[in-house]
Amino acid sequence: MAPLRRLLRLQQQQLQLLLTMTMVVASTLSLDASAVTQKFAVLIAAHDGGFGLPKLRYAGRDATRLADVLVDVGGFARADILSMVDGDTDTVRDLLTSLSRRVGDSKHAGNDVVVLVYYSGHAQDGRLRLGNETFAMSELRTLLHDTAGDVRLAFVDACGAGAMTRDKGATLAAPFVIKIDEQLSTTGQVIIASSSANEVSQESDEIQGSFFTHYLTTGLRGDADRDRDGKVTLDEAYAYAYGRTVAATSATRAGAQHPTYAFDLKGAGDVVLTTPGGADVVVEFPGDLEGRYFVVDLDRQLFVAEVDKLKGGRSEIALPRGQYAIKKRLSSHLLMTRVQARSKGRIVVDDATMETVSFADDYAKGSVIAVEDTLKRPIGWSLAIGGGVASVSDPSGHNDGGLFPTTGVLVGHVRVHHLLRSQLTVDLDVGWGNTAATRVVDGGALGTASFDVDVTAWQAGTAVLWEQPLRDVVGLDVTAVVGPRMAGLLYVHRFVGDVVPVGLNQQTYLAFSPGLVAGLGWSFSTWGHLEVSARAHYLPYTVDSLRHLAVVEGFATVWLDL
Numbered sequence: 001m002a003p004l005r006r007l008l009r010l011q012q013q014q015l016q017l018l019l020t021m022t023m024v025v026a027s028t029l030s031l032d033a034s035a036v037t038q039k040f041a042v043l044i045a046a047h048d049g050g051f052g053l054p055k056l057r058y059a060g061r062d063a064t065r066l067a068d069v070l071v072d073v074g075g076f077a078r079a080d081i082l083s084m085v086d087g088d089t090d091t092v093r094d095l096l097t098s099l100s101r102r103v104g105d106s107k108h109a110g111n112d113v114v115v116l117v118y119y120s121g122h123a124q125d126g127r128l129r130l131g132n133e134t135f136a137m138s139e140l141r142t143l144l145h146d147t148a149g150d151v152r153l154a155f156v157d158a159c160g161a162g163a164m165t166r167d168k169g170a171t172l173a174a175p176f177v178i179k180i181d182e183q184l185s186t187t188g189q190v191i192i193a194s195s196s197a198n199e200v201s202q203e204s205d206e207i208q209g210s211f212f213t214h215y216l217t218t219g220l221r222g223d224a225d226r227d228r229d230g231k232v233t234l235d236e237a238y239a240y241a242y243g244r245t246v247a248a249t250s251a252t253r254a255g256a257q258h259p260t261y262a263f264d265l266k267g268a269g270d271v272v273l274t275t276p277g278g279a280d281v282v283v284e285f286p287g288d289l290e291g292r293y294f295v296v297d298l299d300r301q302l303f304v305a306e307v308d309k310l311k312g313g314r315s316e317i318a319l320p321r322g323q324y325a326i327k328k329r330l331s332s333h334l335l336m337t338r339v340q341a342r343s344k345g346r347i348v349v350d351d352a353t354m355e356t357v358s359f360a361d362d363y364a365k366g367s368v369i370a371v372e373d374t375l376k377r378p379i380g381w382s383l384a385i386g387g388g389v390a391s392v393s394d395p396s397g398h399n400d401g402g403l404f405p406t407t408g409v410l411v412g413h414v415r416v417h418h419l420l421r422s423q424l425t426v427d428l429d430v431g432w433g434n435t436a437a438t439r440v441v442d443g444g445a446l447g448t449a450s451f452d453v454d455v456t457a458w459q460a461g462t463a464v465l466w467e468q469p470l471r472d473v474v475g476l477d478v479t480a481v482v483g484p485r486m487a488g489l490l491y492v493h494r495f496v497g498d499v500v501p502v503g504l505n506q507q508t509y510l511a512f513s514p515g516l517v518a519g520l521g522w523s524f525s526t527w528g529h530l531e532v533s534a535r536a537h538y539l540p541y542t543v544d545s546l547r548h549l550a551v552v553e554g555f556a557t558v559w560l561d562l
Contacts, residue, residue: 036110036111037075037111037112037113037114038080038106038111038112038113038114039070039074039075039077039080039113039114039116040076040080040081040082040099040102040103040106040113040115041067041070041076041080041081041082041115041116041118042081042082042083042084042095042096042099042116042117042118043066043067043081043082043083043084043117043118044083044084044087044117044118044119044120044121044128045059045060045062045063045083045084045085045086045119045120045121046059046085046086046087046120046121046128046129046130046131047059047060047085047086047121048086048130048131049121049122049129049131050122050129050130050132050133050134051132053129056122057208058208058209058210059085059120060085060086060120061208061209061302062120062157062209062210062213062214063085063118063120064302065209065213065214065217065303065304066118066213066216066217067081067083068217069220069221069274070116070274072221072279072318072320073220073221073222073274073275073276073278073318074220074273074274074275075274075275080102082095082098082099086131087130088130088131088133089130089133089134089135092130092140093143096117096140096143096144099115099117099147100143100146100147100148103115103147103148103149104148112150113148113149113150114149114150114152114153114271115144115147115149115151115152116152116153116154116155117140117153117154117155118154118155118156118157119140119155119156119157120157120158120210121158122158123156123158126138128140128158137156141154144189145189151190151271152189152190153190153191153192153234153271154189154190154191154192155192155213155216156191156192156193156194157193157194157212157213190234190271192238194210194211194212194213194245207294207303207306208302208303209303211244211248211249214303214306215240215241215244215245215248215306216237216240216241217304218240218244218304218305218306218307219232219236219237219240219241219244220232220237220273220274220276221274221304221305221317221318221319222274222276222277222279222282222315222316222318223240223305223307223315223316223317224236224239224241225276225277225316226239228314228316229277230275230276230277230278231272231275231276231277232272232274232275232276233271233273234271234272234273237273244308247308274318276317277318279318279319279320280319280320280321280344281318281319281320281321281322281341281344281345281346281347282316282317282318282319282345282346282347283295283317283319283324283326283339283346283347283349284314284316284346284347284348284349285307285309285314285315285316285317285349286314286348286349286350287311287312287313287314288311289309289311289349289351290309290311291309291328291329291330292306292307292308292309292328292329293306293307293308293309293327293328293349294306294325294326294327294328294329295307295317295319295324295325295326296324296325296326297319297322297323297324298322298323298325299322299323299477299523301469301477304317304319304324305317321341321342321343321344322341322342323338323339323340323341323342324338324339324341325337325338325339326339326349326354327357328351328354333356333357333358334356334358335351335354335355335357336354336355336357337349337353337354337355379416379417379418379419380416380417380418380561380562381414381415381416381561381562382414382415382417382559382560382561382562383412383413383414383415383559383560383562384412384413384414384415384531384557384558384560385410385411385412385413385557385558386410386411386413386531386556386557386558387409387410387555387556388408388411388553388554388555388556389406389407389408389409389553389554390406390407390409390431390433390457390459390551390552390553391406391407391551391552392404392406392539392549392550392551392552393549393550393552394547394548394549394550395548395549395550396547396548402437402438402439402440402453403439403491403493403509403541404491404539405435405437405455406435407433407434407435407457408434408435409431409432409433409457409459409553409555410431410432410433411429411430411431411555411557412429412430412431413427413428413429413557413559414427414428414429415427415428415465415559417467423466423467423468424464424465424466424467425464425465425466425481425483426462426463426464426465427462427463427464427465427483427485427517428461428462429459429460429461429462429463430459430460431458431459431460431461432456432457432458432459433456433457434454434455434456434457435455436452436453436454436455437452437453437455438450438452438453439451439452439493439495451495452495452496452497453493453494453496454493454494454496455492455493455494456491456492456494457490457491457492458489458490458491458492459487459488459489459490460487460488461485461486461487461488462485462486462487463483463484463485463486463517464483464484464485465481465482465483465517466482466483467479467480467481468480468482476522477522477523478520478521478522478523479520479521479523479529480518480519480520480521481517481518481519481520481521481533482516482517482518482519483516483517484514484515484516484517485514485515485516485535485537486512486514486515487512487513487514487515487537488510488511488512488513489510489511489512489513489539489551490508490510491508491509491510492506492507492508493506493507493508493509494506509541509543511539511540513537513538513539513540513551514537514538515535515536515537515538516535516536516537517533517534517535518533519531519533519534520532520533521559523561527561527562528558528559528560528561529559530556530557530558530559531556531557531559532554532555532556532557533554533555533557534553534554534555535551535553535554535555536550536551536552537550537551537552537553538550538551539551
C-alpha cells in the first residue's frame, strides 16, 4: 500500500503543479491581451538658425506633415503630440519634461509606451540651432533615454536654406545632422538622421520641404510597405527613405546625401510605425502605371506624398478624407486630376482620365495654390446667410430728408464656383432691411413738414467674382473675392402716426444700381467658411431732379460649401 500512497501523492503534487502553471500562463495571457500601447511624440521645428544663417521655409511644414501621418496611420492621438515652432532651449526642455511625465503616468497604468522625437532645423558642431541659442545633441539623446519609453525613436532632419535646392546645415565645410554614437546600448532606442556626419542635407522648393522628411512621410503612408501586409515597419521606412533620398539628391548641387541610423532594439524585433492598410482613403497606383506622381492636399495646400512608380508593382498611399490633386510629370507636359475623398474608400489612379496640362501651368515653380487653377474641377455650390448695414449718402452734401436712412440688412447668397474651370464665381443675393425714420418734406412757401415713416429696403443682385486664395501670402486658409455687381434696389416708405401727407399712405422708389464687391473669407473646415465683405454702388435718384448717390454696405456671412 505504501508504494501506492506514494504514487498518489506524487500524482497529486504533479496535478497541483500543473494547475499552478496553468493559472500563471492564463494570467500572463490575460495581462498581454489587455496590454495597451500608448504613443507620444514631440515635434520641434526651427526656422531661424541664428546669426549668419538664412531662415528656413519648410521646417514647420515638415513637422506638420509628420504629425499628420502619425495621426492618420500611426496610431497617435493628436492630444499626445507636443509641438514647438521657433521656440527656445527652455521650451524644448519643458516639452521633453512634460513628455517624461506622460510616459511615466502611462507606464504606471500598465501600458507599453512608444516615444518619438523629431527635429527639423539648422544644426552645426553637434548642437541644434534654435534662433540665437543652441541645444546639445548629447542632451537631447539623454533626455530621450530618460523618458523611459519602451521604444524610443528620434528623427533628426537638420536643414539650411538656399535657392531651388538648398544646403542644410550651417556651411558646406561643417554640416551636422547627428553623429552616430556607437556606444548606445539602451535597449529600445533608435536614432535616424537625414545624412551622414560628413554630408550636407538638402531640401527642395519643388516638394516644398526636405528630401528626407518628404520621403519618410511618403513611405509611412504606405509606399514603403514592401511585403504589402498593410504595415510599415521601422526597417521598411528607413530603407525607403534612404533609397529615395540618395536617388533624389544624387544630381543636386551639394551631391548625394545618405541617411544614417543607430539603434539597439534587443529582443524587440522590428517596430511597426504605421498601419496604412487600415486608413479611410487609399490611393492605389496599379501595376501598369509608370512614372513620378505627386499627391497634394488641396484643403491645406500641402504636398502629401511622392510616388516613383515602377511598372509591374502596385503602390498604395493612405490618406485622410479630403480633396487632393494628383500630378504626373512627363517629358513634355503634365497629367493632373482632382479627386474628392470625402468618404471611406479606394481611389484608383488612371492616366487615361487625367487632364493634360502644360509646364507653364505647373505649380511647382512657386505657390502650390496655383495647382487649383490648372485642375479640371466640378461645379461647386455655396449657400450663405448673414447680416450687415446699408447706408446711402449724397457726395454733393444735399440733405435727402430721410429718403434713404441707414438700415440693418439681412442677406442670403447662392454661389456657383469654378466656372470655365477657373476661379470665376457667380454670386446671387437677396437682402431685406427695415427701420423707422423721420421724413422731412419741403412744402415751399408753406415750409417743411415732418412725418414718421416705416422704411423697408429690398434688394436683389448678381455679382461675377474672382476668388483668389491667399494661403501662401498670409499663412492662413484665406480667400479674397472681388468683382462687379448689378443690383435692383426697392425702398418702400409707409407713413405712420396721426399726421400723414394728404392722400398719401405709401411711397416707393425702384432703381438699378451698378457697383463693386470685395471680401475676405476664412475656411474653418472643408465644408464652411466665414466671410466679411463690402459693397459700393452708384444710385441715380431721378424723382425731382437727377442726383448721384452712393450706396455703401458692409456684411458678415457664414457659408456652407457644398
